Amino acid sequence: MGKKASIVLFSGDFDKVMAAYIIANGAAASGMEVTMFFTFWGFNAIKKNKGPIVGAKNWMQKMMGIMNRGGSSRLPLSKFNMGGMGRSMMKKIMKGQNVQTLEELMADAVDLGVKYIACKMTMDVMGISKEDLVPEVKDIVGVATYIAEAKDCDLNLFI
């Protein structure tokens, strides 16, 4: 039977999301079956890049949705972000070194069959609806689904 990997993506920082996708795609490219479980700030990676989230139901969720807007193009660096300047510089350097962009990595993940599961509890708390997410997110699940997957994986990471 093939080897399997799971990654919990908890962080919404650009550098950590990049690392998560590079590992996920590397594992999938080597023939592993890969599942990514998006939770908490990790949702920012799979929010659409357009306007504010539509799922927010009260002022607290709306405020959270504005402060924590997300979308792959808005993720901050975990260090030296400096209001986005650090991230812009990092992106420019990466481009100069022919590193794949996050958006290219995300497209590859789909092509390589990386499976996305998204944490229902986070969506309830942050007022994120399915329409707020990129279309490749199909399964909204509880933690039990993640556990059922991870307990049979050969490689599990929390990022």
Next chain:
Amino acid sequence: MGKKASIVLFSGDFDKVMAAYIIANGAAASGMEVTMFFTFWGFNAIKKNKGPIVGAKNWMQKMMGIMNRGGSSRLPLSKFNMGGMGRSMMKKIMKGQNVQTLEELMADAVDLGVKYIACKMTMDVMGISKEDLVPEVKDIVGVATYIAEAKDCDLNLFI
């Protein structure tokens, strides 16, 4: 033989501690044998909520104990904490969505048989004594005990 899981709880951030307990309880509820290894800032989750730590022996440990006071009710959000306002808002939103509180998750962990092991070195460094910790912490161990556990686990995470 049953499946096993281990979680190193290194972080003392409210959101990461919540994630650790949700995963630990989810794993235990699905029949896995779960061990949590508390280290560094992760100790803040298992410090009592009352006054300053009593184990501090010199002014540096006392100062660290004041700045890094801990207790489940004092954990900051890793993002948007804003002196506690962000955390309060997050807790209010969670309550509105009927998400378990951290204290409820911690009580469930005990009921589900999640095993706590606490890092002796951290306690020595931070001047934390056993009296400073919630009573469910029974085993104060070295890293070798964690390794002996983790090497036979099916799911290992560092949070």
Next chain:
Amino acid sequence: MGKKASIVLFSGDFDKVMAAYIIANGAAASGMEVTMFFTFWGFNAIKKNKGPIVGAKNWMQKMMGIMNRGGSSRLPLSKFNMGGMGRSMMKKIMKGQNVQTLEELMADAVDLGVKYIACKMTMDVMGISKEDLVPEVKDIVGVATYIAEAKDCDLNLFI
């Protein structure tokens, strides 16, 4: 066959690097075969402690190299660093408790046979050359090498 462990060292924070080495050495001491994969900010742990990096090719990499200088003696605490004061205090407390210094842990890792692999992509992006790194770093690899290692490990962590 012996048990194996892998650690992705993504963080360059003093406390997290300490944790990574304590776990790596603990695993190696218990007979496990251990691989550390250095990536992103984790490179700061294995940069030499002397002057600026020599691999930087353009002003952006040079600026990054200055801001993110690294070397084991310059790693900040993830919390309460306060421009290095927090780290100094932490180091003093650790010394008082006879905790190994990071440099001692790193020397032990070599003696215990911990294998270092370093992420080629990070080196390209940050303009880090092999001369910028401590001599025990021999293998500059792509993510595929990490995956090939990790998928057969009994303990995998992302720190």
